[in-house]
Every structure is written in structure tokens, then in C-alpha cells.
Amino acid sequence: MPLAIKSIEPGSLADDAGIKAGESIVELNGIDIRDFLDLEFYASDYKLDFVLKDNAGTERKLTIYRESARPLGITPFEYRHRNCNNHCIFCFIDQMPPGMRRTLYAKDDDYIFSFVFGNYITLTNLLEADLSRICEQHISPLYVSLHSTDNILRQKLIRSAKPQDAMQILRRLAGCGISFHTQIVCVPGYNDKEELKRSIGDLMDPALNVESIGVVPVGLTKYRKGLCELKTFDSATAAETLDIIATLREQYDSDIIFAADEFYSLAGRDVPLGDYYLDYPQIENGIGMLRCTQINFNKRKRSFLKELRKSDSNYTFVCSQSAERWIRHIVESLAKRLPDRRLELQVIRNDFFGEHVTVAGLITAADITGQLKPAPDTTIVLPACIFNHEGYTLDGKTIGDLCTVMKRDILVVDPLWEDWQRHG
Template identity: 35%
Template sequence: MGTQAIRPARITAVLPNSIAEEIGFEPGDALVAINGQKPRDLIDYRFLCADEDLSLEVLDGHGKTHRVEIEKDIDEDLGLEFETALFDGLMQCNNACPFCFIDQQPPGKRGTLYLKDDDYRLSFLYGSYLTLTNLLPQEWERIAQLRLSPLYVSVHATEPEVRSRLLKNARAGQILAQLAWFQEQRLQIHAQVVVCPGINDGDHLQTTLRDLARFHEGEIPAVASAAVVPVGLTRFRPPGDELSPVSPAQAQQVIAQVQAFQADCQQRFGTNFVWLADEWFLIAQQNVPTESHYEDYPQLGNGVGSIRQFLKAFEQSAAALLPTAVSPPRTLTWVVGNAVEHAFQPMVDRLNRVEGLTVRLAALASDYWGRDLTVTGLLTGHDLLLALSDLPSDPSQPHPLGDALLLPSVMLKPSDSGDPQATLFLDDMSVAEVSQRLGCPILPVDDTDALIMACCGELPQQPFADLQPAAGYWAPN
């Protein structure tokens, strides 16, 4: 659970032309209370700031307390950003799921990699998944009172014994009663099921999907959607975990099973309701479905439709931004996980039709994680150095990688220090170090517009070129 000690909310940014800027707030100030109440998180802050008359207790960067009175329009935002959304600390997970990625990492890396959150507030604010096993009665009451909906819930199985086995927590067996609570409260969740072969697949998966579909009835379905995701395993996972990776044959079976269930849901509800993560199709070596299949992309955060959405975004960016020629001519290497090699090849072909532009796709597996099929976001600095350091030389190029390396920012996270020059891969290696050791400029890009601008804009001159913190997930798994 969180520390429950509510700390002053440290301000990191003041938005231009905002009420906060007009009053004189500065980064480094801290918000202590609003109308006499200490906000425990960003949810409280937004709720309390919805009033027209505010009395703020503020601690400035020198430790001096100020009281600020504000009159504003109702629901008008103050224009403050904070270093964290949780002022009273993170609610951490009390389960021991053997497939948890946090426990499948090597020891000794930066501390933030090992935080196992199971916090309903992050679920509401940012769409992260929680299990509901950590919630105290007062937290359930708060969810109902503030109408915190939808939440995102890791269900995995609805049979009590199967779910308790997966989560290693006896309380995990209460999931059907908890779903009934959401139904009674007229609140919603989006569910995910991580399929572990031999444990919750086959008939167990069918039972889980049927149970979840029962809560899709009514004017406000308690379960708005469900995603089926293949388990992801690394070589660092705990010994004796009973888990095995999904094989191509198993992926084909799950695809067929879920697609049959989707057809039934289309007849019953007029929607697919349950969705397959893109990775199933990659493992099975099948094409991802067409755009119309994904409706309004209700499970995009689970990698459901992210490839198809990215391909569409690329088409739009190419139509608007891609020139017929570039000068001077340049050769670029685009690094992705080998899971998307086939899906991305048409985009590479389109880029290479630009006169003077050569883009080579480096589709890599992850030696670091021990994965034969690797999603882009899991590639590490170790993987790049291993795969790209000893490429054969090309007499026509100043460097085997060409003029620069295009790097999806989904691979990167800011360091704990916040220094943009220390932006890190999951193995704690910095982009600056990888760039220097490869002897090639690196261009992190965070969406399809940035990809095309990096391909066609001014070439970098330094081994490490103007890295900014990753702005978001630009590419699918």
C-alpha cells in the first residue's frame, strides 16, 4: 500500500497563460492544502479545484508558507503540473504472479524498474492495470463516491482456484463478486487476460470469456471490453514458475478460439467485446486484422490494434510530409523488434521510394531478455550493441549504419535523475553511451510524423543528437 503520509505536492511546471502563472507559482513550489484539505493525489486535486473559490496553502522553494485566495470559473484549471500523481505514495502489489515482468528482470538496476504498482488511481488516470486484491473498504467507497470509471483490471481467470494459483493470493478468487460490485455501482472496467499455456488457456479461457461477457449486459456494461494477451517470459524469470512460452501452434489455437467467441459476441452485442493482442498474430505468423475489425480501439493499451493504427498513421504522415526527394542523399537504419519486421516492411518500401533516401530495417531479437521474438519496446542497449557493432562495411557509406540510427522512443525511459542526456534503455544503458560506442548519431522518434521528419530533415553532426525525453509510445509492440 502507499505510505499514507500525504506529502506536499511538488510542482514541476506552470503552464503558460494559466491562473497559476498569473499568480506567480514557480516550479519547486509545493501545494499543501486546498480549502483546508490536503489532496492525497491528482484525483483529489482535480476534485477540490473544481470549486469557484479556492484557498490554497503553498510552500515555496525556500520553505516559506503562503496562503493564496483565488476566484475562478468553475472547473477552470489552475495550470499546475506535479512530479507525481500520488502525493501519499504508491499502492504496491501484494501478489506473486510468476509472469510479472517486474520479477523477470535482473537485480541491480535503477530502483524505479522494480516498483510493482497495483494502484486504482493510476488505473483511472493512466489506464494501468490492477488486480483489485489490494483494495481496503475505504478505497472501494472512494471509487464509488468519486465515480472512478473505467478502471483497468487484470482478470486472467474467473475460476477462483485458477486465479488464486496465478496470482498466488487467496483473495484473488473474489473476482466475480468484485465484478458484480461494479455492476451494482454502474461503474465499468476494461479487463485483460494474460494467457499462460497449461494454466488458464483452453476450457479455462472459455469459462473466463463467458463469465466476462455476462457482465457486458445492460445499459452500462460492467465489463466494457476484454483483451487476451500472450504471456511474455524472459531468461531472468524465477525458477520453477510452471510457465512456458506460447508456441506458434498454441497461438493459432487461441486465435481460432477467440475469433469464434468474437463471432458469438457480434450476434449478441453487436461488438467483438473480446480482443486479441497483436502479438498473437505475430507469434502465429499471421497478418493482423483490418482496421474495421478494431472498432474504436478499446484495448489499444494492451497492444490490440496498435500495429494497424500505426500503419494508418504512417499513411497519413507520408501523404502530408513525405517529399519526392531529399538532399543531400542519406542512409538511415531503423531499429525495431523482429516481431514487427514483416508488418513494417511496406513502410520501409514506401520510404525508399523517396529519391536520395535509403532506410534499412534492423529487426532485432533480444539477447538480453533471451527472447527469440521480441517486441520493440523490450530492446535494450545491450541488444543494439550486440547486433549492430560488427556489421559489414559498405564502401559507399561513412558508417555501416549509415548517417544515423532511428530509434523508437518506446524503448526509452527517463533516468531517475531526470537528466535527458541520461535517458535509458531497460538495461540501464544510456542512449548517449550506445551512440558513442556505435559511433553513429541516434535520432529518437516518438510518432510517424517524427519518423518522416527524421528521415527527411537535416542530418545530425554529432554522435548523440539532441535527445529529448521520450514523448510517448510512437510504435506498437
């Protein structure tokens, strides 16, 4: 299907050539253009021969010669991602209550989103044409939800309508030079312990081009009516999993095997030092975030103290249960430098999703307003990860809404302590 053009940047090469918004790109240098990634890949040539089509279906041809200092200037319409056709026994979206924002129920399983945004894919909906394209355009690295290297066990976990041999696909793509970041959502009684050891051992094959292996605990909400019964990790099983990963790192002399921060929180252990996480390849997966937060805070502590001193108010810091130990250390460190202020920590219990959900990114506005009762002279410090890129919490509230309801100023801090912004 031709790629529809949403807008043309004024003064760009496309604008000078007369390309119009509303037209569609049928071909570029003789190649069918399917999406924004095709456009970016094939538009890197010096000479660009376009076949365009207008809304009436009339086609025309034109040629553009690239200039290094000028943009091509074509913006296509928003890409429609490929949906997930699996029915994973641990799917978090299946464990969400009804009545939330429609976008929260979207399940993508799209290799383009994997490459561009780092979204994890299962490989189960890849067609032969997709595999060929990934190799041809070197769409790498890809982020793969593997969960198990055993096909039978993997099928029990993801319940795909079209089961695939994931390892065979990895080998084929790796043979083309594609590399992977992999994740294993670890489910007690399914792919933990010996199965976890075997899966990680299989992924240690250098021919697979695996750049990282992230092991994360299954997340279970209280909304599991009609879903299969699963167990969560506790302190003992989390510690056992950490020991397994430590042993495997030593056994294979490998530094690409990582455990999610949540395992350390459950086990009551310190997270590793910064060098352990290399360049933090799976920080968006909750792996290394606590250590990175601590490192960045230490670097920016002086600047943050200046921010706190801009107001005469006291401060209440909000954090999740899993981050309590580390954020408490930060708050205590700040309090020593601000003896004339009252700095407190409020740990938010996740009543919305249930007791087993303990990470900051899943805290709702309702739980914050329901549990937090700050004094009148207090500014609330919130982690930015409770808001999406449009500024909404999971239950659809904005920062402004929270300021209004709580009648307090709010200081929103990036969870990695890289930025902050005051509201009120």
C-alpha cells in the same frame, strides 16, 4: 495525510490568495484531501474553503472563488503509488536480471494510476474506503488484470496474499457506473483454451460494464531461475487462440474481444483491419499497434519521405522480431520511392531477455550495438518505444550514447508513425 504543496503557479488564484509552496492542504470544503485526484475532484466547486498547515503544524483557513479563465495553480508533490503485493507466476519484473535501474523493479497496483495512466490493477489491495471513493468520484474507466474469472484459478496465477473475489468487486463497482478495460495474460496450461472461453463468456455480462477484453500471451525471459516452469505460445497454439477469440466474437456478437498483435505474429497471420480495433482501447497493451502503425504510415508517408531526403545517407531500419513482417513492408514501400538510396531492415534478436521476448519495447541498446553493423554512410532508424519518457533504454543508454558508440546519425520514429526526430 494532508497533501503537501510542491509549487504555486505565479499569477494563479492560489498565488493571489497567498498559498505557499511547502504548506499542506488539510481540508477542502470540509473534505480531507489525500492526493492530487482529490484536489482535482473537489476543487471544481466555485467556492473553495481551504484548511492549510505549515511545516510547524500551524493551521490557517482561506477561501478562494474560482474564475473560469484562471488556473487554481497548485502543484502537489509527486504521488507515491501503491505497490503490488501479489506474486504472479508470470510477473515480468520477477524475470529481470539484477543490476538494472531501480525504477524498472517498481511494481505498482494502484487504482489511481489505473484511471490516470491506464495501468492495469488486480483489485487485490482495494480497501472498503477505496471502493467507496471509486464510486463517489466515479473513477472510471479502470484497467483490470483479471486473467481468470474463476477465483481458484486466478489465485493460482496471481498468488495474492489477500485473495479477493474479483468478479464480486467488478459487479459492485459496475453497479455504481464504473466501467472496465480488462486483460487476460494467457498462460498455456492454465487459463487458455476452455478456461479462456469461460472467462470471456463471464465478462460478456452487460451488467459488468466491460468496455474491452484484451488477451495477451505470457512473456517469458531467460531469467527464470527459481520460478515455476511455464510454457510459451508457438505458431499452432497462437493460431488456436486466435480462432477461439474469433469464434467468441461471433458467438456473442461482440466487437470488444481482442488478441494481442503478438499472437498474429506467432501464427503468421495478418492483423485485422483498422475498424476491428474500434478506437484502439488497448493499444498500449500491444493490441492494434501494428495496424495503427500501418495506417499512420500511409497517411504520413509523403512527409516521412521528405525527412529521409534531407540527408544523402542510406538508411537501416531497426525492428523487433514480432514486427518484422509489417516493418519490412514499410521499408520496401519507401525503397521504391527512393531508388537512389539503400534502405535495409535489421531485425534485432533479443539476446538480453532471451528468445521468447520479441517485442520492440524490450530491445536493449546492447543488442542493437552488438548486432547492428551499418555502413559508414548510413543513418539508423530506431523505434521510439525502446526509450522511456526520460530518454533511456532498458539498459540505461541514451540516444546520444548510441550515436557516439555507433558513430552514426539516428532517426527516432514514433512506433505509431506519428512523429520522428533526427539525432547526431
